[in-house]
Amino acid sequence: PGAALHRTHRARLTRSLGASPPRLLRDDMTDGAPPCEAATITFPDGRTVKVPVLHDAAGATFLDVRRLFPDTGVCTFDPGFNSTASCASTITFIDGQNGRLLYRGYPIEDLAEHGDMVD
Numbered sequence: 233p234g235a236a237l238h239r240t241h242r243a244r245l246t247r248s249l250g251a252s253p254p255r256l257l258r259d260d261m262t263d264g265a266p267p268c269e270a271a272t273i274t275f276p277d278g279r280t281v282k283v284p285v286l287h288d289a290a291g292a293t294f295l296d297v298r299r300l301f302p303d304t305g306v307c308t309f310d311p312g313f314n315s316t317a318s319c320a321s322t323i324t325f326i327d328g329q330n331g332r333l334l335y336r337g338y339p340i341e342d343l344a345e346h347g348d349m350v351d
Contacts (some may be wrong), residue, residue, distance in 0.1 A: 233326045237275050269284075270282040270283060270284055270285060271283055271285050273300075274303075275306065275333055279304070281300065281303060281304055283295050283297055283299070283304055284296040288325075288329075292324060294317060323335065324336075324339065325337075
């Protein structure tokens with residue numbers, strides 16, 4: 233019943249907002265999928281490490297550094313988390329610099345105006 237209810241509300245929202253939302257997360261960003269490409273990081277001591285390159289559905293590129301510390305003992309430093317994604321999400325997209333917040337592909341402003349508590 234829950235899935236059917238969700239589909240019903242999604243269909244109603246799609247009609248009221250005019251289009252089906254885009255997929256926010258590409259398949260290559262899921263934990264189990266092999267990366268499509270890799271970047272090589274070269275350290276001052278000459279060591280190199282390959283890290284997966286990920287792309288989201290909005291076209292942004294990410295370096296997956298989850299294995300960097302366990303594999304090399306090197307951490308990243310990003311004060312204020314300006315260039316850090318804390319998680320991969322298939323339901324939300326946040327672009328704070330441009331003031332965009334999407335939930336399941338819908339702008340949050342449209343959900344607030346046209347949605348209800350179930351949405």
